[in-house]
Amino acid sequence: MNVGILGGGQWGxxxxxxxxxxxxxxxxxxxxKRPPHVLPSTNKPPEVCEQCDLIxxxxxxxxxxxxIQKARPGPHNRIVVAGRGxxxxxxxxxxxxxxxxxxxxxxxxxxxxxxxxxxxxGGLCAGVVASPFEExxxxxxxALHSTRFRLYESNDLLGxxxxxxxxxxxxxxxxxxxNLRGAGVGMHAxxxxxxxxxGGRLARAFEADEATLWGLAGIxxxxxxxxxxxxxxxQAGKALAAGSVIDGxxxxxxAILERASHKEVxxxxxxxxxxMSKGADPIDIVQQLMSRSATIEH
Amino acid sequence: MGRAETRxxxxxxxxxxxxxxxxxxxxxxxxxxxxxxxxxxxxxxxLSKALVRGIRGDQxxxxxxxxxxxxxxxxxxxSPRVYRMATQVAPKALTSLLxxxxxxxxxxxxxxxxxxxxxxxxxxxxxxxxxxxxxLVPTHVSNLDSPLIGLSLYLSGLPPFVYGAGLxxxxxxxxxxxLRRLGAYTVDRRKRAPxxxxxxxxxxxxxxxxxxxxxxxxxxxxxxxxEIESHIKKGLLGTTITAWQENLRTQVRPxxxxxxxxTLTFQMVLEAATLIEDHLTEHGKQRYIIDDDExxxxxxxxxxxxxxxxxxxxxxxxxxxxxxxxxxxxxxxxAERHQEASRRLRFVCDRNGxxxxxxxxxxxxxxxxxxxxxxxxxxxxxxxxxxxxxWAAWSVLCDQLGYSDPYRVVRTAAGQRAIGRTALTRQIExxxxxxxxGSAKGSWRHHLPQTSEEILEESLDRFSRYxxxxxxxxxxxxxxxxxxxxxxxxxxxxLFLNDEV
Numbered sequence: 027m028n029v030g031i032l033g034g035g036q037w038g039x040x041x042x043x044x045x046x047x048x049x050x051x052x053x054x055x056x057x058x059k060r061p062p063h064v065l066p067s068t069n070k071p072p073e074v075c076e077q078c079d080l081i082x083x084x085x086x087x088x089x090x091x092x093x094i095q096k097a098r099p100g101p102h103n104r105i106v107v108a109g110r111g112x113x114x115x116x117x118x119x120x121x122x123x124x125x126x127x128x129x130x131x132x133x134x135x136x137x138x139x140x141x142x143x144x145x146x147x148g149g150l151c152a153g154v155v156a157s158p159f160e161e162x163x164x165x166x167x168x169a170l171h172s173t174r175f176r177l178y179e180s181n182d183l184l185g186x187x188x189x190x191x192x193x194x195x196x197x198x199x200x201x202x203x204x205n206l207r208g209a210g211v212g213m214h215a216x217x218x219x220x221x222x223x224x225g226g227r228l229a230r231a232f233e234a235d236e237a238t239l240w241g242l243a244g245i246x247x248x249x250x251x252x253x254x255x256x257x258x259x260x261q262a263g264k265a266l267a268a269g270s271v272i273d274g275x276x277x278x279x280x281a282i283l284e285r286a287s288h289k290e291v292x293x294x295x296x297x298x299x300x301x302m303s304k305g306a307d308p309i310d311i312v313q314q315l316m317s318r319s320a321t322i323e324h
Numbered sequence: 325m326g327r328a329e330t331r332x333x334x335x336x337x338x339x340x341x342x343x344x345x346x347x348x349x350x351x352x353x354x355x356x357x358x359x360x361x362x363x364x365x366x367x368x369x370x371l372s373k374a375l376v377r378g379i380r381g382d383q384x385x386x387x388x389x390x391x392x393x394x395x396x397x398x399x400x401x402x403s404p405r406v407y408r409m410a411t412q413v414a415p416k417a418l419t420s421l422l423x424x425x426x427x428x429x430x431x432x433x434x435x436x437x438x439x440x441x442x443x444x445x446x447x448x449x450x451x452x453x454x455x456x457x458x459x460l461v462p463t464h465v466s467n468l469d470s471p472l473i474g475l476s477l478y479l480s481g482l483p484p485f486v487y488g489a490g491l492x493x494x495x496x497x498x499x500x501x502x503l504r505r506l507g508a509y510t511v512d513r514r515k516r517a518p519x520x521x522x523x524x525x526x527x528x529x530x531x532x533x534x535x536x537x538x539x540x541x542x543x544x545x546x547x548x549x550x551e552i553e554s555h556i557k558k559g560l561l562g563t564t565i566t567a568w569q570e571n572l573r574t575q576v577r578p579x580x581x582x583x584x585x586x587t588l589t590f591q592m593v594l595e596a597a598t599l600i601e602d603h604l605t606e607h608g609k610q611r612y613i614i615d616d617d618e619x620x621x622x623x624x625x626x627x628x629x630x631x632x633x634x635x636x637x638x639x640x641x642x643x644x645x646x647x648x649x650x651x652x653x654x655x656x657x658x659a660e661r662h663q664e665a666s667r668r669l670r671f672v673c674d675r676n677g678x679x680x681x682x683x684x685x686x687x688x689x690x691x692x693x694x695x696x697x698x699x700x701x702x703x704x705x706x707x708x709x710x711x712x713x714x715w716a717a718w719s720v721l722c723d724q725l726g727y728s729d730p731y732r733v734v735r736t737a738a739g740q741r742a743i744g745r746t747a748l749t750r751q752i753e754x755x756x757x758x759x760x761x762g763s764a765k766g767s768w769r770h771h772l773p774q775t776s777e778e779i780l781e782e783s784l785d786r787f788s789r790y791x792x793x794x795x796x797x798x799x800x801x802x803x804x805x806x807x808x809x810x811x812x813x814x815x816x817x818x819l820f821l822n823d824e825v
Contacts, residue, residue, distance in 0.1 A: 101670035
């Protein structure tokens, strides 16, 4: 089977390797003049959609729309977005972005930890593919599942998209909690547990399956982000703890808050993170959060 | 029938056993009160024995016999000959139903065109009828819907459509007589057995693949609360994509299938009181079929209908944007439609152009279609004075009471249900502005008098004449919400306004 990959970055190459390992032929669409790797590739994205039924979109979340516009997938294509689930600029679900920009309606999302270097070096990993279409899940599993990479199937497309958009926020919060002056393991545990509770509220509000949050796309992805101190989201949180604002998942934070406001979901930690990203003092925000009235946990 | 057998043969032993056991259970419940020696009970016992013995052939044969019996009942008196004749019979039958003055045909036809307001994509639907098979999916408000759609089709120059009518509708002798002659097939909603549902779907599939234009009420039943359908049933709707794929596989020039959402709006609804009562009672939520409402009394139907038709444009029928089986809009331009057709194939065919059967995929496509049909409905809704006045009165009352739970509001003591006329007209004006703005954008339509005072007067007049109790009644400078249930019913039609105001 020919499997198309939009995006010649490291994640695109890692997916290409996994496709090859599963016994199929990847075709990577890249930008620029030089092919990114020895894997078969082209700088004409429409060719990928013409030759392959199954397409993985391995671009960053803010480039997905552009990648789809360039590749122009058709009705025969099955598109699996392998990036974050919400478009930061508009707050739209990626599956909707794909459907807005092309004729394909059979879409899915790939979630889970993505330790790119490890995968490129032959490390073992697992992921989850979600789609309401059984054929999309089956095709994606055929394309990626091998002795090096396990792919699990789910029909909770919304849940996987929501979770994969929420993980950067959580990683950033944990980066902050681990490095804030005077904070210890208690704070770390509190942020982790209450942050996931926020995720749970979000999932319920959007009628997604809360259990998705506790699977590979949620807790799995989060642990891989936290285990690597070089993770950019974790680093952004760490920088906040030191009082400086660097590049981070701020657009994603705004997009999630915007979406949550329509559903009247309370997200105090995410909101606090937004204030900090706009220059508020982390100590003040922590104090505000700690002085909130007591509530119940369930 | 052949379809039922093929399907049963294709099932695994476990799946077949499960379907038949469920059928046995549902049918036993339905036939509890029937004598043990009735033919249906005897047939059921045959199925029970076949299940106990566990012989595959016996089970299939007994099930097929049951399906054959049901198919006969569903099929009723429909025949292609009747279907063709219906074009001539329909107007006369409708006239007698709607006017109860059969001798005055000539006057009637002139009147009805003014009173029944039909608009929307009619020329477009004419084109589609020539190119393929059309499925109408109207909103369901009243039992008058089917005859009115029949009449609208006739007045718009469209052929009659095959459709399923609930067995309970035949309890009204005039309507029953007319339905049978228009080519309605019978749906017995008391039969909940999976085998029966499959038999119905097979029947619909057969009609669609043979090119009979069909009509389903995808809401399944009349809207109890008065709201526009926000969820629709996908069983029969799903037969559209199956039929299209069957056409692709078997026909040299495969007929496409188009789905046309139709929104019906009534200024007054005959069964409003029963429907909302049913909605509000816990018991009513399980009562899917009503056979003892205002509709079972022919004289009441005839007089209500006659009075309705004395009003100008008090009923609107809007033909919405036609969609294909996947929920994509179908273009009005023939060249574009041609392109759309070849693009549509690629959603179900492989690279060689062969149809790939995948029922799970088709269910997701049908979900998409259902979502897009529901999105079309409000666009064809007409806001009438009765709706707007009820909406405004309800919101003023809720503000005054300090709570908005419908169950609590309807139980409020009569003395507390008086609202100021000025406050009401102010709220009507607020709603009117939103209605006008939405109407200009194409979000919905309206048929309202010029001022909020006139809207109130018109609605008070209508409420005073068409129901046993009045939703609103004027008393000096106050408006009394006499029957809060009716007020809730008419207000619910405009629930979409709450998001805008």
